[in-house]
Amino acid sequence: MLQGVNLACVRGERELFRDVNFSLAAGSLLQVRGPNGSGKTSLLRMLCGLSNPARGEIRWNGQSIRSGSEEYYASLTYIGHLSGTKDDLTALENLQISSALAGFEITEVQAVAALRQIGLKGRELLPVKVLSQGQRRRVVLARLLVCKTILWILDEPLVALDVAAVGLIQNLLEQHLQQGGMIVMTTHQEIDINAAAITQLQLN
Amino acid sequence: MFFWIIKRDLLLAMRRRSDVLTTLFFFVIVVSLFPLSVGPEMNLLRTMAPGVVWVAALLASMLSLGRMFANDYIDGTLEQMLVSPQSLSMLVLGKVIAHWLVTGVPLVLMAPVLGIQYDLPGDALLVLTAALLLGTPVLSLIGAIGAALTLGLRGGGVLVSLLVLPLYIPVLIFGAGAVEANMSGIAFDAHLSLIGAFLLVSGVFAPWAAASSLRVSLE
Numbered sequence: 001m002l003q004g005v006n007l008a009c010v011r012g013e014r015e016l017f018r019d020v021n022f023s024l025a026a027g028s029l030l031q032v033r034g035p036n037g038s039g040k041t042s043l044l045r046m047l048c049g050l051s052n053p054a055r056g057e058i059r060w061n062g063q064s065i066r067s068g069s070e071e072y073y074a075s076l077t078y079i080g081h082l083s084g085t086k087d088d089l090t091a092l093e094n095l096q097i098s099s100a101l102a103g104f105e106i107t108e109v110q111a112v113a114a115l116r117q118i119g120l121k122g123r124e125l126l127p128v129k130v131l132s133q134g135q136r137r138r139v140v141l142a143r144l145l146v147c148k149t150i151l152w153i154l155d156e157p158l159v160a161l162d163v164a165a166v167g168l169i170q171n172l173l174e175q176h177l178q179q180g181g182m183i184v185m186t187t188h189q190e191i192d193i194n195a196a197a198i199t200q201l202q203l204n
Numbered sequence: 205m206f207f208w209i210i211k212r213d214l215l216l217a218m219r220r221r222s223d224v225l226t227t228l229f230f231f232v233i234v235v236s237l238f239p240l241s242v243g244p245e246m247n248l249l250r251t252m253a254p255g256v257v258w259v260a261a262l263l264a265s266m267l268s269l270g271r272m273f274a275n276d277y278i279d280g281t282l283e284q285m286l287v288s289p290q291s292l293s294m295l296v297l298g299k300v301i302a303h304w305l306v307t308g309v310p311l312v313l314m315a316p317v318l319g320i321q322y323d324l325p326g327d328a329l330l331v332l333t334a335a336l337l338l339g340t341p342v343l344s345l346i347g348a349i350g351a352a353l354t355l356g357l358r359g360g361g362v363l364v365s366l367l368v369l370p371l372y373i374p375v376l377i378f379g380a381g382a383v384e385a386n387m388s389g390i391a392f393d394a395h396l397s398l399i400g401a402f403l404l405v406s407g408v409f410a411p412w413a414a415a416s417s418l419r420v421s422l423e
Contacts, residue, residue: 048287051423074289082280086212088219093212100208101281103289 213302
């Protein structure tokens with residue numbers, strides 16, 4: 001259970017948002033909406049513990065994420081705007097290393113299977129720098145297939161993806177929710193996800 | 205996990221060999237400039253050698269500090285390290301070890317060859333190599349703090365040298381001192397022990413300090 005209590009974000013002298021409250025239970029999705037510059041990414045970074053809220057508290061299973069951070073990070077996958085991939089490494093190496101960093105050491109076979117599933121068959125051994133924008137995004141998202149975490153925090157996961165890939169990711173998200181996972185995401189695209197509980201959080 | 209980071213950084217260094225070679229050639233050229241400019245006065249060269257080699261090693265190690273975290277910062281890997289269940293200090297230690305393997309070890313291996321230009325006797329060459337072997341990891345460790353503090357700042361390259369060079373001074377004094385002591389026939393083991401002590405202290409303290417600075421830099 002992820003909870004935000006009276007969160008506020010201040011950038012310089014401007015207050016981006018205040019008194020943001022939400023609670024996210026197993027199997028539900030929180031969609032953060034708002035125009036550009038309304039603080040969506042700032043909120044997501046806060047939820048990851050990358051920055052501190054100006055006021056308020058974020059709780060994971062009733063405990064502030066500040067105190068039990070190791071346990072929290074073990075159940076969290078964050079995919080942000082930045083890819084976290086290395087241009088000089090191949091798709092396979094990138095996936096293996098980024099999942100190892102997240103605490104999931106996977107074999108080459110598992111990594112290849114994940115890359116094929118996400119539509120990168122035949123591109124596993126190419127350096128990421130020769131891949132297209134959408135393909136790079138797929139390399140990043142392949143981590144969702146191999147890292148068995150409960151909470152996914154996704155910042156614009158659908159950017160640069162083609163229709164087929166968007167469908168693939170939507171399926172993946174639905175599956176994750178059905179298995180009792182939790183998702184916090186931002187997107188400007190209309191999403192069509194079948195889930196028991198979708199909460200919208202509007203920032204303005 | 206820890207080994208994944210080292211493996212990744214070594215792999216990246218292999219793919220981009222030019223980064224490694226620039227540091228090494230910088231070291232070789234700076235050290236070689238002195239005998240050329242001073243002329244073949246053996247005694248003068250022998251006295252200068254330890255200092256010149258050590259100063260060149262400090263500058264060469266500093267040259268590559270900017271890259272230690274900057275690439276990871278730009279492509280978002282650093283963010284992923286911060287949200288990793290692994291302790292950030294251990295990850296930083298992994299990066300420091302990789303940095304030392306890529307930039308420190310080649311300098312250590314090259315130093316005896318360069319020492320010959322200065323007509324250093326055989327045992328002085330050995331002491332020089334031993335001192336560099338103990339001292340270069342300290343340079344990478346202390347440098348990591350400076351690199352983490354200046355991450356994402358404009359003109360970080362100059363700032364990092366202003367921050368880090370003063371902290372390198374003790375290593376420089378005892379590193380060059382060990383070779384001088386050996387050449388004047390005094391025991392040099394106290395110098396090496398002190399560098400060893402610096403290594404242990406910075407090995408414990410620097411990864412933690414760099415990890416804290418990274419958290420601040422990324423906020």
